[in-house]
Amino acid sequence: MDVPAPAEGPQDAAVADGAPATTEAPAAATGPPRRNLLAVLVLLAATVTVYFFCLLYWWCVEVNGLLRRRKYRPGIMVLVSLLSLGGAGLAIECLLALDLERLGRERGTARRLPGLTALVAALSLGNLLVNLPPVLDVLGAASPLVHRLAAHYLELTLLSAATGAAAVLLIQRELNLYGDRRPGEPGTPG
Numbered sequence: 001m002d003v004p005a006p007a008e009g010p011q012d013a014a015v016a017d018g019a020p021a022t023t024e025a026p027a028a029a030t031g032p033p034r035r036n037l038l039a040v041l042v043l044l045a046a047t048v049t050v051y052f053f054c055l056l057y058w059w060c061v062e063v064n065g066l067l068r069r070r071k072y073r074p075g076i077m078v079l080v081s082l083l084s085l086g087g088a089g090l091a092i093e094c095l096l097a098l099d100l101e102r103l104g105r106e107r108g109t110a111r112r113l114p115g116l117t118a119l120v121a122a123l124s125l126g127n128l129l130v131n132l133p134p135v136l137d138v139l140g141a142a143s144p145l146v147h148r149l150a151a152h153y154l155e156l157t158l159l160s161a162a163t164g165a166a167a168v169l170l171i172q173r174e175l176n177l178y179g180d181r182r183p184g185e186p187g188t189p190g
Contacts, residue, residue: 066099094124
């Protein structure tokens with residue numbers, strides 16, 4: 001007694017070719033992961049800002065996903081930032097903020113921060129200026145005023161950390177607006 005062969009669909013053809021059978025639909029595109037801002041702040045402090053370079057990599061990947069194109073090359077961005085001792089990372093932060101602000105405007109994102117780019121740019125510029133006196137002093141190019149400023153290295157370092165952390169938190173806050181919400185989180189049903 002012959003049993004008729006079942007109709008061969010795309011899934012059956014894949015199994016016949018040796019691919020595993022799946023009944024799941026392809027995963028839908030998801031937004032960037034939501035990061036706890038306090039945890040980001042603690043990790044920045046605990047790793048003496050090394051975590052910034054990890055964030056920079058992830059942010060480039062996530063903004064590329066939101067833009068639906070590859071605008072940033074994460075590995076190259078982190079490498080350039082490392083080679084410039086974080087200076088290029090501050091410029092990359094500004095570019096990411098510009099894209100996030102533009103994206104929020106286009107999508108009409110609720111609770112977005114208008115002026116994100118200006119805030120991040122001001123904080124990054126402040127960060128560079130605060131770091132300038134110690135660098136000039138080490139290079140021997142400091143005027144007496146700059147030398148006196150560099151003598152307050154601890155205060156300058158703390159101010160630099162504060163401005164850097166503020167810029168990081170602003171960008172992460174903005175990315176969290178596009179992040180996947182889990183049931184039970186504020187603003188989600190269930």
